[in-house]
Amino acid sequence: MTQVLQSVASFQAWRKENVGTVTLGFVPTMGGLHEGHLALVRRALEENDKVAVSVYLNRTQFNKLEDFEKYPAVFEEDLRMLDELGVDAVFAPSYEEMYPDDYRYKVSESELSTELEGEHRPGHFDGVLTVVLKLLMAANATRAYFGEKDWQQLALVKGMVDAFFLPVEIVPCPTIREESGLAMSSRNRRLSTEGLEKAARFNQILNTAESEESAVAALNSEGFEAEYVADRGDRRLGAVVLEGVRLIDNVERS
Numbered sequence: 001m002t003q004v005l006q007s008v009a010s011f012q013a014w015r016k017e018n019v020g021t022v023t024l025g026f027v028p029t030m031g032g033l034h035e036g037h038l039a040l041v042r043r044a045l046e047e048n049d050k051v052a053v054s055v056y057l058n059r060t061q062f063n064k065l066e067d068f069e070k071y072p073a074v075f076e077e078d079l080r081m082l083d084e085l086g087v088d089a090v091f092a093p094s095y096e097e098m099y100p101d102d103y104r105y106k107v108s109e110s111e112l113s114t115e116l117e118g119e120h121r122p123g124h125f126d127g128v129l130t131v132v133l134k135l136l137m138a139a140n141a142t143r144a145y146f147g148e149k150d151w152q153q154l155a156l157v158k159g160m161v162d163a164f165f166l167p168v169e170i171v172p173c174p175t176i177r178e179e180s181g182l183a184m185s186s187r188n189r190r191l192s193t194e195g196l197e198k199a200a201r202f203n204q205i206l207n208t209a210e211s212e213e214s215a216v217a218a219l220n221s222e223g224f225e226a227e228y229v230a231d232r233g234d235r236r237l238g239a240v241v242l243e244g245v246r247l248i249d250n251v252e253r254s
């Protein structure tokens with residue numbers, strides 16, 4: 001049975017009693033679990049003796065209250081999936097438990113975090129980096145698993161781990177997609193059947209457009225509101241809104 005731990009103290013006590021000197025894999029999530037998350041969990045189970053998953057909907061990373069309030073909260077369903085996979089512990093703290101300082105102390109980065117997602121979601125990466133640091137400190141894991149779907153988040157988390165000499169290995173995991181190519185996301189649950197079908201064009205356009213500008217034009221002409229499409233090195237990253245739902249994706253540039 002997966003153990004559910006709701007306080008930092010009980011999570012640390014669980015770690016002391018059950019992990020000791022063997023390896024611990026850790027997968028941070030905000031719940032609403034889908035196959036993308038489960039791929040991270042399966043990999044963590046393969047590579048470590050014990051695995052802990054956090055399910056914590058972190059409100060400090062949401063710049064829009066509506067986005068926070070509409071985020072799927074389905075803890076019992078999440079727990080059932082994690083239990084079936086054989087996860088050892090689920091850390092599911094309250095806001096008060098995670099933020100005894102009421103978010104007075106923050107981690108911020110001054111370059112990458114201000115563009116792309118950071119430009120469109122002000123304060124987002126302060127919230128992400130702060131909660132990831134807290135989660136990593138609480139878990140004290142050997143390895144922590146992050147999805148490449150959140151490319152910018154992954155780069156910033158790796159940067160923070162290097163900057164602060166955190167004793168954990170960050171393991172990047174490939175984006176898991178629907179057959180249509182649509183990247184799996186908790187937010188996909190909020191799309192209509194028609195929206196789900198249409199959303200697949202987002203990935204196709206990122207893959208096939210000649211330039212950033214032509215990708216934005218194609219997305220807008222097909223009923224998306226494109227927030228940005230940007231080429232960075234060998235990646236093309238984008239964010240769109242469809243039916244009021246914000247989706248992100250990134251692909252290798254051809």
Ligand SMILES: Nc1ncnc2c1ncn2[C@@H]1O[C@H](COP(=O)(O)OP(=O)(O)OP(=O)(O)O)[C@@H](O)[C@H]1O
Pocket residue numbers: 028029030031036037039040145146147148149150173174175176177183184185186187188
């Ligand atoms: N389709 C996916 N493939 C691989 N990893 C994923 C996928 N979706 C999410 N992840 C990873 O799972 C972890 C938790 O993500 P999170 O709980 O935000 O889910 P999410 O589905 O990305 O939510 P949303 O897309 O609504 O922001 C992150 O490291 C994220 O990159």
Ligand SMILES: CC(C)(CO)[C@@H](O)C(=O)[O-]
Pocket residue numbers: 028029030056058061128131132150153
């Ligand atoms: C890493 C994370 C769990 C921090 O809240 C979140 O940003 C996410 O789910 O990608």
Ligand code: BAL
Pocket residue numbers: 030061062150153
């Ligand atoms: N990309 C990480 C989860 C979020 O959208 O806030």
